Amino acid sequence: MDATGQKQNQRARDTTVTPRPVVWTVVDSGIGPLLLAATPEGLAHVAFHASPAVRDRALARLGSRFGTDPVEAPGSPVLSEAARQFAEYFAGRRHVFALPLDWSLSSGFNRQVLRELATEVPYGTVVGYGDLARRVGQPDAAQAVGAAMGANPLPVVVPCHRVVESDGGIGGFGGGLETKRRLLALEGVLPEPLF
Structure with a gap:
């Protein structure tokens, strides 16, 4: 294989995503529907104004980023806890979120x-x-x-x-x-x- 082919193969390996499961749900809030998405590490994404179109775009981006199709799972432990804490925040009873966070979407x-x-x-x-x-x-x-x-x-x-x-x-x-x-x-x- 020539040097160009080796560089192309290396670039392909560098951009390969190791699939990670992503679960999601939409919750009502004091500012409209929010999409919450999580990985096994914790809450990874929150999207405002989660209409079906916004939700679909966000899920497509998450699927591409994490290498898997996100699965709707409102009963997952991290999403259930996140939904509870968001409800408390919007009711004025929570001032600090205490959730595991997956920081992999920022660097x-x-x-x-x-x-x-x-x-x-x-x-x-x-x-x-x-x-x-x-x-x-x-x-x-x-x-x-x-x-x-x-x-x-x-x-x-x-x-x-x-x-x-x-x-x-x-x-x-x-x-x-x-x-x-x-x-x-x-x-x-x-x-x-x-x-």
């Missing part, structure tokens, strides 16, 4: 930022994009922090809604600005909307 800088956010920005508080960049030792990476928030596979559990602009603006949000406002209002950071 590098994104994972570093998301872990900092998950452990160091508590319920009812906010942090600026630049502040979060400084916390992870990258003071000039505010835009990269924004990109990490947009790529967060575990919103609400890893609370990207708590990251705001330094000038007081609400910033962006993958679940939509109204969803971000509702989450911040639930946590007492913003007033509840009048209507």
